[in-house]
Amino acid sequence: MADVVATNETILVVGGGISGMTAALEAAECGKQVVLVEKSPTLGGRTALLYRYFPKLCHPVCGLEINLRRIRGNRNVRVITMAEVTAIEGRRGDYTATVKIAPRYVNENCTACGACAEAVSAEFPNPFNYHLNATRAAYLPHAMAYPQRYVLDPSLIGTPDAEKARAACKYDAIDLEMAEETLQLKAGAVIWATGWQPYDAARIQPYGYGRFPNVITSVEFERLADPHGPTGGKLLRPSDGKEARNVAFIQCAGSRDENHLRHCSRICCMASLKQTHYVREAHGDEGRSTIYYIDIRAIDRFEDFYQKVQKDPTVKFIKSKVARIAEDAQTGHPILHGVDTEGYHRYANEHDLVVLAIGMAPSVPAGDVPAEVIGDSSGFLEAAAGDGAIFGAGCATSALDVNRSVQNATAAALRAIQVVNKVARAEGTA
């Protein structure tokens, strides 16, 4: 990795989701040098784990594919995966970042032939399916992974399986001696695009996530609907593997709540409206979706999307934040208790499966960013302290959909470009 060349005119982008990729590409396509640092073994971030995108219900694959092609075709972007930025020192136009790179145990020779995965039997919970299933400990994160290079999970190292994997590789791509590396990189500006993570649903105690198997989160539901997911695209509920036809969606699970996240996560109303389509796709007129909500916030121009879902006779809306969930011990059906705001009627409704429209929290709270930055009350990144050139992009700054993330990341790229342009002028290289 010692071949990474970076100067004060380099832009460092941290986080390789849709926002980080966008920011990196916008800057690189303007001729700037960019280093893109991603913590996981692949670019793509959380959008790669969605089944379909609102508003057009297209597959995330196409949007990602376009960006990956741009990255492959651009010599100004250097991508470093399995890497984290542990410190950023210096000031606007003159930063030094410390980057820690975890061993992948697979080098550039890998052709993604998959022989190593066949050779090993050890498995570990698959992070790219939100741990809903297990995957071989020699693996490719997902079909869209970039780089298209396998990874050995650290749990494999030192076991006979590691040797089996190495023996199976015909391309001399497995290097069991690989160790953690640390790099120092120069940069004139930093774009912080580490994205979001689902709020810890188990903390919403009355909903029983973790206690009742048939209470899952919206991100898990995306994986169930995906043909590449743990159930091959079938909406099978966890307790007994039966098809879930009667699905409840609970809005604001963890959001707009002083006991959890204070902010409105902004996309989860649209996500649940979208997910009613998954139920319809799986079961047609036999499917049942019920959305329990405080108020539906179909952000920006998506009101028409909402209206279309309202017209679907298989979708019911109940204006009420569910108070608590119980479980029918015999059937495993979750039972939702609450009071309907329209008329103050009590209900105790049984469903096959409950999907919590889980809130979005920053994946790296502003307080944990290894640089001087200012965060809002939810930990989203607002700005660098003083006149620093550390710019937030995408969901690191707020709960945003992909469209907004991309806009926001483009703006961050522009700010960073202005900084390195100034450095270039001062150094006489412009």
Add this chain to the structure above:
Amino acid sequence: MSDLNTQAVERYRNNFLKEVEENVEEGHWVKMCMQCGVCSGSCPFGPHWEHPPQEIFMMIRAGKRDEVLASDSMWMCTSCYNCIVRCPRKLPITHIMHGLANYAHRLGIAPKGQPTREFAKLFWDNMMKKGRVNEMKLTIGHYFRNGIGAGIKEAMAMKDVGLGMLKAKRLNPMELAGGHGLKDLKGFHAMVAKAKEIEDRKKGFVK
């Protein structure tokens, strides 16, 4: 008493929310309610009372003064705090419920004969006599509130509990004869009077 009510009506006209904000304990929180329904769904008393907290808060904003103040709903609150711990807006719901009950009582328009209200009055009068609660007298006063016949019936139904408490020395039968009180009863009464004076001034109940 009822002129307090007339005064309040004149003073606030149609702005019942403002009246609540200025006179009811924690009343300034009412406008923060976003009508999500969690408190109503969490209240163990839910099925048994007319208006759950969420509805009471909406009625306040809708200016339904008479319906709210004459309602027995807030008298049903058992202070279990289920609603408070779950309210996404952190409204001190329990305190508002008790504040409303207290305000209705002060105005003299709380529901007559409402059992928790009657018991609260009994408790207060009992305590004011000697500065301590005389449990023997309180219990008997409570059982016999509806006359001798009903009292005997109720006392008989509870006799095992009562005997158990006597055995465990949780009830002292000697207290029936007078009972012991505070040393400085006069000081105690003065203190309560002062507290009431301060509260009246704060809440605008000046005579």
